[in-house]
Amino acid sequence: MHTHWHTYTWDGLAIPTTHVRARASSSSPPFDPADWLAKPFDLHRAVLVRASDAESWLNALLTDLPALAGQFGRAELLSRTAKDLDAGRDVTWRYRTHDARHVIAAAVRCPRLEHPCPTGHFTPSVEPCRSTAALP
Numbered sequence: 001m002h003t004h005w006h007t008y009t010w011d012g013l014a015i016p017t018t019h020v021r022a023r024a025s026s027s028s029p030p031f032d033p034a035d036w037l038a039k040p041f042d043l044h045r046a047v048l049v050r051a052s053d054a055e056s057w058l059n060a061l062l063t064d065l066p067a068l069a070g071q072f073g074r075a076e077l078l079s080r081t082a083k084d085l086d087a088g089r090d091v092t093w094r095y096r097t098h099d100a101r102h103v104i105a106a107a108v109r110c111p112r113l114e115h116p117c118p119t120g121h122f123t124p125s126v127e128p129c130r131s132t133a134a135l136p
Contacts, residue, residue: 027043
């Protein structure tokens with residue numbers, strides 16, 4: 001199985017409690033980025049085959065989440081993101097919006113020893129992967 005990335009987003013008014021976040025069955029963000037792979041599949045946004053695809057997906061979020069780009073500087077954030085993804089590392093962006101919402105976006109490398117691929121198999125795609133029914 002080739003390296004690929006699964007993408008996830010979450011937002012809410014408060015970060016859930018520790019015991020809720022630790023449950024694989026909860027729809028809350030995990031502590032360890034790898035644990036996104038064990039979360040309910042409806043949190044899954046896409047399967048991306050190249051680091052550059054994951055970078056593009058995260059970059060597109062900056063258009064929808066301008067507060068994130070303003071807080072860190074778009075060029076610096078994207079440069080660090082590209083280096084991490086190219087090195088095969090997970091990338092997680094966490095921040096709080098001006099209206100007090102917490103936002104998390106993650107690109108998680110797969111496969112991993114800790115968790116099987118959430119699709120059950122790997123099908124290269126840059127299209128959104130919203131449910132198992134969308135997979136061939």
